[in-house]
Amino acid sequence: KIPMANFFQLRYFGLREFGSIAGAQAPFIASGMLIAPPAMGYCYDRLGTYVPALWVMVALMGMTALIYASLRPYRYTRDLQEISS
Numbered sequence: 001k002i003p004m005a006n007f008f009q010l011r012y013f014g015l016r017e018f019g020s021i022a023g024a025q026a027p028f029i030a031s032g033m034l035i036a037p038p039a040m041g042y043c044y045d046r047l048g049t050y051v052p053a054l055w056v057m058v059a060l061m062g063m064t065a066l067i068y069a070s071l072r073p074y075r076y077t078r079d080l081q082e083i084s085s
Helices: 002-047 051-069
Strands: none
């Protein structure tokens, strides 16, 4: 996920805004990494299986894929030059 986020941040916002965007995302990523393992363990302790928690993750990844699919064309090229409209 992180490499894809970096790729999209650079292509849509450029190098100048990269640090700000990545910094704004960091607390959300850290929160997910903090919550997910105990949530998986809780699911297993209560239900005896990881399957419901995995389905929640599949749904969240599906929503992420839909968001990525709805993005407009890149603002910056591979060498981070802004694309003129």
